[in-house]
Amino acid sequence: MPVSPSPLTRSPGSAASTPQVPVRPAPATRPGALGALGALGALAPGLGAATVAVVLATAATRIVPGVSAAVIAVVLGVALTNLGGLHRSLAPGLGFAARRVLRLAIVLLGLQIALPELLALGWRALAVVAVGTGVTFAATRWIGGRVGVSPRRSLLIATGVSVCGAAAVAAMHEVAESDDDDVAAAVGVVVLYGSVSIVTLPLLAGALGLTPHQLGLWAGASVHEVAQVAAIGAAAGAGVLVSAVAVKLARVVLLAPIVGLTSVSLRRAAASPRRTAAERPEAGRATRRPPVVPLFVAGFVAAVAARSLGVVPDGITRVVPDLTAVLLAAALFALGTGVDLRRLVRGGRSLLLGGIATVIIGGISLLGVVLIG
Template sequence: MPSPAAPRPASPRAATTRPAATAAPGARGLAPGVLVALLLAAGCVALTAAVPVVPGLLVAIVLGAAARAVGLVPAVLDAGLAWTARRVLRTGVVLLGLQLSLGDLLGLGLREVAVLLVTVAATFGVTLWLGPRLRVGRALTLLIATGFSICGAAAVAAMSPVADAEEDDVATAVALVTLYGTLALLVIPVAARVLGLGDRTAGLWAGMSVHEVAQVVAAAGTVSAAALTVAVVAKLARVVLLAPLVAGTGIVRRRRTARADAAVPEQAPARRGGPLVPLFVVGFLVAVLVRSAGLVPDAVLPAVKPVTTLALGAAMVALGTQIRVGRLVRTGGRPVLLGGIATAVAAGVSLTGLVLAT
């Protein structure tokens, strides 16, 4: 007859694994992963400084993904890399706000602003509508829609807590947005010449359709200095839309969750909605306002950009290490197709609008 104590062998395992799942690693546990991410990011920043056409964020995430794929990420780095992928990335988004000023919008005409708004809305809306039809997960669809319509990896990071996204989804969205942004920076300058676009139109097209700021600079810089100036203004105008888009999405998702809870009250305690407006998005908006008000000393501004790039680069390295090839294979080509369509919408709508506006 079995003893009542027979089921107990499973208990020690549960007792030993539970603290590991709940205990937060200390500074010593985080340091190795954080330092490795920062060192690799510094190398990527130096590479971009030497060869501006090479997007450092793309190189950073590729390095991280490659290291994970070939087994070069020891377990001692995991805690620090996971922390970097979340906390350092959010710090980079806040610092990005110090590079923006509401006065930058004055460089665009009313028609051009209208084209920019329509492009952002069309890219975001079409991607959200198409994602479920391609059987792409809701969280990943939302991240792709945000990254492709606003400003790439930083936008993905800002939307991720609102979307309740897993790290694999964030890493996949960042990989897609950097991949297609790189393709766009190669195609758009050539297409602009073939189509006979003027420097201003070509620059605006790059600023409204290419995903990352660095990619916009590379794309427009190959056209002319005049194209580069207006491209950066258009891109910064898109970045300014990041906070209202994330806040608006948070409000919509919170209302849907409230209605679902009212319909099925017994399941309400189990629901976990994302924050209405993540604190780091508020920090981003405050940073924009601080910069716009002229409260940042001129001597500080030149140091902000490299620090921001280093923070985002370290986060991209860390996110790259979160990519599991097995999961990407299971997702198939649907997210890749969705990213391609989102890029085509952004490029097509912005070019059509700019041609009609001139």
């Protein structure tokens, strides 16, 4: 007895090629829901790696005092990519951390700054901060060109040394569109010379007969990282710690105008038909014009204003420093994964430039502290 073929096995050309079985309609989904889930899934590996790096970096700060979790996170990122452990599935999440998370961290940094507390330092101390920061920033960029350091790397080193270390480097990286190797070189300078300052500044202050208050002012006005300044203050006493951190935060305030003015300068250079060799984009680099005022810089200023006006609840201000440190560490870990050490080791001139910049800001700050007494 012949057996008729099953509807599922008939040839496509037959009239009954389509199975006559009821089809249950698929559940309705909101437009874009699957795309959003897919995007989150793509970000998850990279953000997970950044989270692990933050945990490790935070734990390491208890072993290596005076070095921030953000700086250690950069080292972890560099190690991961140069030892061959960076899988391409991490790229979307790390890219998100290097840009979006970084911008949020810089905005939150503004919530740690209350202008009335900084104004209480007095105009002379603030003048020392402004002169030391401004002169170091301008001189480092100029000297960079003379010693053979690229304009963008000189810009990052100038920002990191003159303002607030790794956070300032990362902020300027957003505007300058510099390479990850440039970021690593600038952060390396900050780590090296800032760590040396933890040991040398108290010794020099004792040899020069500076008071504890003067040591605090000098440290805050010249040392690169907030964590490094705090390490000097904690070792020298509570009075030194308070003045050192207050002066350091006064330097952090200058991050917004320096980044904003640099963005305007780069924007004009990009639009000008008569650009110098230093202003022309490097080979293969996009030539888009930077925004007049980056949105994250405007957010930073708004955060400073909110904290200064007292509209931020005390509970938030207590949590913000730790949250900011975590976000900065995650962002800088992501930036570190883009660093090629083989290229970086050829950057001895960057270390020279960083050393010169450190001497400049240290010398100007010391002179100012001695003059104001």
